[in-house]
Amino acid sequence: MKTKNVEISLSQAAHRYSVEIGYDLLRNSGSWAKSCLSPGAQKIVIISNAKIFKIYGETVRKSFENAGFEVFVWLMKDGEKYKNLRSFETALAFLSERKLTRNDAVIALGGGVVGDLSGFASSVYLRGIAFLQIPTTLLSMIDSSVGGKTGVNSSFGKNLIGTFHQPNAVLIDVLTLKTLPRRELTAGFCEAVKHGAISNEGLFHQTAGFLNNYKIEKYKTLFSNQGFIENLSDLIHAQVSFKAEIVLNDEREDINRIDSKSRKILNFGHTLGHALEKVTGYKYFKHGEAVGYGILFAAALSKKLDILSKNEVKSLNDVLCKVGGLPETRNIDLKEVVEAFSFDKKTTGKTLQWILLSGIGKPVIVSSREIPQSIIEESLIEVLQK
Ligand code: NAD
Ligand code: GLY
Numbered sequence: 483m484k485t486k487n488v489e490i491s492l493s494q495a496a497h498r499y500s501v502e503i504g505y506d507l508l509r510n511s512g513s514w515a516k517s518c519l520s521p522g523a524q525k526i527v528i529i530s531n532a533k534i535f536k537i538y539g540e541t542v543r544k545s546f547e548n549a550g551f552e553v554f555v556w557l558m559k560d561g562e563k564y565k566n567l568r569s570f571e572t573a574l575a576f577l578s579e580r581k582l583t584r585n586d587a588v589i590a591l592g593g594g595v596v597g598d599l600s601g602f603a604s605s606v607y608l609r610g611i612a613f614l615q616i617p618t619t620l621l622s623m624i625d626s627s628v629g630g631k632t633g634v635n636s637s638f639g640k641n642l643i644g645t646f647h648q649p650n651a652v653l654i655d656v657l658t659l660k661t662l663p664r665r666e667l668t669a670g671f672c673e674a675v676k677h678g679a680i681s682n683e684g685l686f687h688q689t690a691g692f693l694n695n696y697k698i699e700k701y702k703t704l705f706s707n708q709g710f711i712e713n714l715s716d717l718i719h720a721q722v723s724f725k726a727e728i729v730l731n732d733e734r735e736d737i738n739r740i741d742s743k744s745r746k747i748l749n750f751g752h753t754l755g756h757a758l759e760k761v762t763g764y765k766y767f768k769h770g771e772a773v774g775y776g777i778l779f780a781a782a783l784s785k786k787l788d789i790l791s792k793n794e795v796k797s798l799n800d801v802l803c804k805v806g807g808l809p810e811t812r813n814i815d816l817k818e819v820v821e822a823f824s825f826d827k828k829t830t831g832k833t834l835q836w837i838l839l840s841g842i843g844k845p846v847i848v849s850s851r852e853i854p855q856s857i858i859e860e861s862l863i864e865v866l867q868k
Contacts, residue, residue, distance in 0.1 A: 483708075483711060483712060483715065485502050486503045486715060487502055488503070488722045490648075490726045490730065492730060492733055499518070499650055499652070500651055500652075501628060501651075502651070502654065503656070503715055503718050503722065504655065504656070505655065505657055505711055505715065506655065506657050507653055507657075508538055508541045508545065508616070508653075508655050508658070509541055509545055510545060511545045511546065511653055512544075512545035512547070512549030512551065513545070513549050515546060515589070518650050520585055520612065522585035524583075524586060525551070525552045525553075525581070525583070525586040525587075526546050526551040526553050526554070526586065526587055526589055527554045527556055527576065527577055527580060527582060527586075527587075528543065528556070529558065529588060529589065529590055529599070529600040529603070530555070530590075530591040530592045530596055531558055531560040531595075534591060534592045534593075535555065535557055537658075539555065539591065542591055546589075554580045556572075558595075558596065563635075563764070565598055565599050565633075566636065567643070569599055570603055570634050573599060574606070577611075582608075583608070584608050584611055586611060586612070587604075587612035587613065588603065588611065588612070588614070589614045589615075589616060590613070590615050590616065590627075592616075592618055592619075592622070593621065593622045594619065594625070594626035597615055597622050597626050597627050597632075598626060598631070598632050598633055598634070598641070598644070599632075600613065600615075600632075601613055601630070601631075601633075601645075601647050601649065602632040602634055602644055602647070604632075605632055605645040605646075605647030610647060613647060614650055614651050614652070615627035615653070616655070617652065617654060618655075618662070619659075619666050620666070620671065620673075621666070621669055621673050621770055623659075623670075623721075624670065624677065624718055624721035624725065625677075625725060625748075627654075628649075628726060628729065629648075629725060629726075629728075629733075630646045630649070630729070632644045632646070632647050639825065640756065640759070646733065646734055654718060654722075656715050659701075664701075665768055665771070666768065667698060667806065668698060668770065668771060668805045668806035668808070669770025669774075671689075671698070671770070671805040671806070672774035672777065675689055675690075675774070675777060675798070675801050675802060676750050676773055677689070677721050677724050677748075678801075679750060679777060679798060679843075679845075680748070680750045680837070680839070681724045684720075685720055685721070685843075686842050686843065688717060688720055689721075689801065690801040690804075693801060693804035695713070696710055696713075699806065727743075728743065728745055728748060731743045732744050732745040740835070740847040742844065746835065746837065747837055747845040747847070750777065750839075750845055751773040751775075751777040751779075751780055752773060752826070753780075753823055753826050753836060753837075754775055754779040754819070754823075754862075754865075755769065755776035756772070756822070756825055757820075757826075758775060758776070758811070758814065758819065759772045760822045760825055761815065761818040761819055774808050775808060775811065775866065777798060777802065778798065779866075780836070781794070781798045781799070782864050782865050783836065783853065783857065783858065783861045784838040784840070786861060787857065789838065789839070789840040789846065790838070790839050790840060794841060811866040812866070814866055816867075819866075820858065820862070833849050833851060835849060836848045836849075
């Protein structure tokens with residue numbers, strides 16, 4: 483299979499990078515890195531976790547050593563709760579003890595947790611060194627590895643401490659998805675549906691078509707099917723292209739923008755998603771699963787405000803039925819959910835901004851002042867309790 487590329491050229495930061503998507507690419511990751519790092523790059527720190535490194539680490543390490551790099555490995559603990567300031571400090575100490583210079587680079591091998599933490603550490607170590615992303619979850623391939631948001635969770639909230647630090651390149655090997663647990667795949671597909679819903683009918687139908695053609699429950703057996711691999715790579719390519727288009731247009735998520743190409747639209751489904759994660763102590767839902775409910779809720783709200791048609795709500799419901807099943811929500815206290823909505827104000831200002839839909843591919847940003855509380859409550863009951 484031929485590799486596919488998405489080129490990202492950010493004018494503001496005068497920075498250009500490429501996302502390479504293909505099959506069985508890890509074996510040549512060292513020569514790929516050689517071609518995207520400065521000629522002076524000698525030392526490489528691979529950041530990963532034990533689970534991922536056990537499956538893919540040695541292939542990557544050998545490839546980097548064969549390409550002439552001196553390779554060090556730092557394994558963080560696995561899980562969202564370790565995307566914190568303590569891990570960040572340990573990562574910085576590791577880079578410093580190995581005496582990486584400003585020519586050298588950090589490689590993130592893993593999902594969004596590894597990617598966000600590695601990106602943050604590389605953005606502040608010596609005021610910023612090169613950083614390459616090798617994402618291994620569907621969510622990190624189509625979303626977190628592209629666009630330069632880095633960060634950690636803290637007592638102030640999730641992802642509230644971080645930087646914008648674009649990677650120097652991204653390598654997506656679709657074969658790594660073969661070992662991804664089913665729920666992680668479901669979570670990734672919820673984010674893919676989110677991109678489809680806010681981008682255009684083409685990406686929405688491509689995502690829905692993929693989910694119709696390939697049953698999530700059977701995906702592990704599908705990696706021997708060339709057609710599946712081609713379609714999966716095409717879908718990831720289309721998803722990354724959409725994310726790149728938004729990032730190019732609004733790299734730093736301008737707080738004042740409320741147009742349909744603002745980076746804020748990527749938060750579609752996230753207000754309820756974040757609230758559900760918060761009220762369940764970040765333990766019950768995978769992030770993407772909570773976003774799945776957030777999409778259904780935003781659709782229900784849009785329908786009640788008469789801006790989205792019944793058929794389009796049905797299309798969104800139908801496609802989310804194919805992602806592999808979302809966790810039960812009937813026992814969740816709706817009052818707590820409503821209280822937790824205010825959490826998103828921290829990033830958007832005094833008033834909550836809802837990302838709603840006036841059609842597939844037509845996101846609109848609506849202030850909470852324009853939405854009656856009764857409609858919010860009815861929509862919550864409809865989506866979480868029926
Ligand atoms: P994750 O990084 O926690 O990975 C999920 C699980 O899958 C982990 O247990 C991991 O060890 C395991 N895993 C990863 N790849 C595997 C593979 N190929 N085979 C087997 N197991 C594998 O979760 P995620 O969904 O990738 O990322 C979620 C994080 O991404 C959150 O912290 C979220 O805030 C962040 N995020 C960031 C951005 C951004 O723009 N920076 C965007 C979206 C999400
Ligand atoms: N995942 C949201 C963003 O990158 O802006």
